[in-house]
Amino acid sequence: MxxxxxxxxxxxxxxxxxxxxxxxxxxxxxxxxxxxxxxxxxxxxxxxxxxxxxxxxxxxxxxxxxxxDPRDVIDAVKGSIESHLLLGGQHRLEARLGELVTTTVPSAEMACFSTTGSEAVAAALRIARAHTGRPLIAKFEGHYHGWLDGVAVNTPGTPAAAGTGEIEPLPSTGGVAVSDAVAVLRWNDEQALRRLVASRGGELAALILEPVPQTGLIEPLPGFLESATRLAKSVGAVVIFDEVVTGFRLALGGAQQRYRAEPDLTVLAKALGAGFPVSAVAGRVEIMDVVANGTVGHMGTFNGHPPSFAAACAAIEAYRAxxxxxxxxxxxxxxxxxxxxxxxxxxxxxxxxxxxxxxxxxxxxxxxxxxxxxxxxxxxxxxxxxxxxxxxxxxxxxxxxxxxxxxxxxxxxxxxxxxxxxxxxxxxxxxxxxxxxxx
Ligand SMILES: Cc1ncc(COP(=O)(O)O)c(C=O)c1O
The missing domain is CATH 3.90.1150.10 (Aspartate Aminotransferase, domain 1)
Incomplete structure (x- = not known):
């Protein structure tokens, strides 16, 4: 001992x-x-x-x-739990938080809220698949998008692929079902993305990435975010920025503000709640439409959790200082x-x-x-x-x-x-x- x-x-x-x-x-x-x-x-x-x-x-x-112990956030939460815990219905802070997110994150026009980052990533992937009617998700080696199956491959900690060729999807832990609905690419490797778009572009629903992977803080090469976004969009795929770490951290509007990039969807969590569990997938109206028109049911008992929403509203106000x-x-x-x-x-x-x-x-x-x-x-x-x-x-x-x-x-x-x-x-x-x- x-x-x-x-x-x-x-x-x-x-x-x-x-x-x-x-x-x-x-x-x-x-x-x-x-x-x-x-x-x-x-x-x-x-x-x-x-x-x-x-x-x-x-x-x-x-x-x-x-x-x-941010005072404003704690006071907002106290005020919230003094008046209710869970409503199983709507409350005013939902639209308020939607407004704060869409006026803070440059590419966000509408937002759906969940509890954790992993859940919001899952929602983003579902929205992208429903919007495109396609199965394939492309991600980068060493980028983390939560612990759920589907993207829990080649995450920080899994062995790096040898050489410079194709990357075989490797589960990040035991029990993960690796499917051929995920392709793994090297970060900053535009040619690899070009090859994927050429060979499987018709299957590609989404390209998901951490704009700066927290592991190694490896910045995108100049122009890489733009060309990756352009390539994915050229075949109709949805570009998802996972800003669970970088959101409200690298800038008020996240990495997309810092690098002037334009994702279709953005995933937010962590700093969004300043210590309370709340996450979001936010994006363009045209893509979020699959939720609006009922094609994708977005669910969760704790979605809209009032104290977490009170925390998130107070937190975004504080980030605007x-x-x-x-x-x-x-x-x-x-x-x-x-x-x-x-x-x-x-x-x-x-x-x-x-x-x-x-x-x-x-x-x-x-x-x-x-x-x-x-x-x-x-x-x-x-x-x-x-x-x-x-x-x-x-x-x-x-x-x-x-x-x-x-x-x-x-x-x-x-x-x-x-x-x-x-x-x-x-x-x-x-x-x-x-x-x-x-x-
Ligand atoms: C970039 C990124 N995406 C997604 C997640 C998953 O978020 P959560 O742990 O809230 O499920 C994390 C968690 O560390 C993360 O760093």
Whole structure:
């Protein structure tokens, strides 16, 4: 037992007797040295049951853009639950949230709401298939679109395809039924998409993508989003941007605003609810028409969940605050610069990539321009870094993602750089993740 996390270890042991693995979402299992049991979140910080405090860059895996206790969101939720829980009917905040989404996300004209990102992806795929009358979905290797069958192939963590040829769809986990209704392409590979459009364009219902895949933060090459969109639309396929992570994060209007791209459908979740479960598929009227005319039934007991809608309305109002995104960009660029400087000073192979309030760190000599490169990075050094940061009070995602929120400030950034520098120096002493010295 690791004594630093004694209470967490004991609580996890108890949980494992009644919950397989002891955690409730598999990604959390990768936390080293151990998944932590938390009990309090405030501003940018978390406290665990051993009494340790952490600067939190996980932010609930994305939703907490406003930190752990955004007052306006909490007050809105309190007001909502004081007057009702579930209505099994309509309420005024539904149209209000629809209005907020369609006036915030550039390509959104109408929106259907669900609870989680995976559900909204499933709804988007169904809408695309109904609109086109076709079965095939194309996705990119290393992009994640939730845990449901259909797109749970070649996700972060599955082995990268070798070479540069065709990619065989690989399930992301046991129990996934892989069908020939999904094709997998390399990110930023326009030629592969051209070949697919030429050979199976008549079957193609949708091209789905993360405009910037969170794993590796590999930006689209200049012009790639435009040409991919053009190619897919040229055969009548629907272009779906999965902005579950990038929505309300890379800009108020998401990645599509940042890159001036024009998807047909957009999937939103995470930051949409600022900590409450609500998701959306939003898009052009012409495509959403399959829902309007009853061809696609959009269902869900918790769709329209009033407290989550109250949270989402308050959150979008908060995201509209003057200067929020500029301040976040500056703060996260300071953090990225500080981490890079610490790496140079300690002879570490740590590399840092930053885009808006998102950072990706990895160890190795190679730049990350593909999912295969992400997989080739030094995972051992990455785990060591994440584990030591956790022991020193910095909480990042196990694969190397850091997210900032409106609650983070210069104090957290300075403290994080200081701790990371000391961890990198320790790793250098131990010869982990360091530039090889030439004798
Ligand atoms: C890009 C992306 N799409 C979809 C999902 C699925 O969302 P959820 O976990 O809410 O089902 C996630 C979750 O991490 C995601 O990152």
């Amino acid at each position: 690791n004594s630093h996390f004694a209470a967490s270890e004991a609580a996890l042991g108890a949980a494992r007797r009644v919950i397989p693995t002891g955690v409730t979402s598999a990604v959390r299992l990768a936390t080293r040295p151990t998944p932590v049991v938390f009990e309090r979140g405030a501003g940018p910080r978390l406290t665990d049951i051993d009494g340790h405090s952490y600067i939190d860059y996980v932010l609930g895996y994305g939703p907490l853009m406003l930190g752990h 003057e200067g929020l995104y500029e301040r976040l960009e500056e703060l996260s660029s300071d953090l990225a610069d500080g981490l890079t400087a610490a790496a140079v000073a300690t002879g570490s192979t740590l590399k840092v990539r930053q885009l808006g309030p998102m950072i990706w760190t990895w160890f190795g000599h190679e730049d990350l321009d593909s999912y295969a490169a992400v997989q080739r990075a030094d995972q051992g050094a990455n785990q060591h870094f994440g584990a030591r940061l956790l022991q020193r009070g910095i909480h990042i995602q196990p694969r190397g993602a850091w997210l900032l929120s409106a609650a983070h400030g210069a104090t957290e950034v300075e403290e994080s750089i200081e701790v990371a520098s000391s961890v990198l120096a320790e790793m250098a002493d131990a010869g982990v993740g360091v530039v090889e010295r030439i004798a």
